Amino acid sequence: MISPTAKESANPDLVLACNICGSEQIQKVDPEFNFCRCYSCGYVFDSPRPSFAQISAFYSQVGKYSAWLKEERARDMLWKRRLKKLLQCRAAGRLLDIGAGYGQFLHHARHFFSQVAGTEVSESAISIAREKYSLALLAGQVEEIQLPPQSFDTITLFHVLEHVPDPCALIHRCHTLLRPQGLLAIAVPNDVLAWTSRIKKIGKQLGLKPFQKFSPKFGISRAGASREIHLSHFTASVLRRLLENSGLRVIEESLDPYYVSRGVRLLLDSAYFGLHRILHAALKINRYDTIWIVARKP
Numbered sequence: 308m309i310s311p312t313a314k315e316s317a318n319p320d321l322v323l324a325c326n327i328c329g330s331e332q333i334q335k336v337d338p339e340f341n342f343c344r345c346y347s348c349g350y351v352f353d354s355p356r357p358s359f360a361q362i363s364a365f366y367s368q369v370g371k372y373s374a375w376l377k378e379e380r381a382r383d384m385l386w387k388r389r390l391k392k393l394l395q396c397r398a399a400g401r402l403l404d405i406g407a408g409y410g411q412f413l414h415h416a417r418h419f420f421s422q423v424a425g426t427e428v429s430e431s432a433i434s435i436a437r438e439k440y441s442l443a444l445l446a447g448q449v450e451e452i453q454l455p456p457q458s459f460d461t462i463t464l465f466h467v468l469e470h471v472p473d474p475c476a477l478i479h480r481c482h483t484l485l486r487p488q489g490l491l492a493i494a495v496p497n498d499v500l501a502w503t504s505r506i507k508k509i510g511k512q513l514g515l516k517p518f519q520k521f522s523p524k525f526g527i528s529r530a531g532a533s534r535e536i537h538l539s540h541f542t543a544s545v546l547r548r549l550l551e552n553s554g555l556r557v558i559e560e561s562l563d564p565y566y567v568s569r570g571v572r573l574l575l576d577s578a579y580f581g582l583h584r585i586l587h588a589a590l591k592i593n594r595y596d597t598i599w600i601v602a603r604k605p
């Protein structure tokens with residue numbers, strides 16, 4: 308464990324206290340890749356992290372959504388899988404999808420809820436949602452958008468929490484916006500514990516060329532080295548702690564069927580997901596690529 312120097316303390320992109328438990332005992336686990344871990348609760352995060360300007364520029368690159376639009380049918384199947392999973396917990400009522408992208412999930416979900424709403428920070432995604440699905444997404448971060456408290460029955464955060472600088476503030480905001488008995492469904496990558504990360508970590512340690520962009524400690528790539536910038540790398544137990552600290556009760560913990568594929572690849576991805584689902588059901592161990600967790604407001 309290393310205490311921050313005076314120069315580091317002045318760096319606004321350096322995280323000095325754990326966002327989950329507040330501890331200031333931060334371990335620099337992999338300084339070359341900017342990965343730190345809270346000594347107290349095990350939360351892994353980037354520090355120093357890219358500035359807001361760098362993140363904004365990264366996600367404003369031309370054609371950021373064109374790859375998604377090319378995979379439209381496979382993505383339809385993904386959203387239907389997630390919707391089916393969500394509907395096992397809750398149908399009807401008002402739904403809010405935070406970080407809605409260009410609204411593909413809301414497009415499928417609108418038939419099952421009395422009203423749907425979505426927030427999004429990307430202007431290009433908002434305009435695609437308007438033109439393609441006639442959805443009027445709310446622009447900006449949900450913490451800053453004026454919405455009445457206790458106005459939603461279900462809130463979804465699909466691969467959003469790992470991108471935000473203050474996950475704790477976002478979960479508190481969700482708590483405020485949920486009605487009593489309302490549900491919060493979250494999907495995030497399982498970066499730290501997934502078998503795929505372990506394979507990348509071993510590949511890097513063996514010096515194999517295709518694995519050079521991954522951290523030798525976690526098998527995760529540096530922020531921005533892939534198609535995404537992730538600031539947090541959650542495990543299910545850290546996520547559970549975050550939700551419970553915010554006054555929510557976890558009612559379901561499983562795996563997010565996140566794969567986007569067709570044909571033979573779809574069969575292989577489904578089989579790999581099925582294998583991990585059995586492992587999770589039998590032993591409560593999640594070594595799949597993603598985490599799915601649902602919490603209820605008491």
Ligand SMILES: [Zn+2]
Nearest residue numbers: 325328345348
């Ligand atoms: Zn902590």
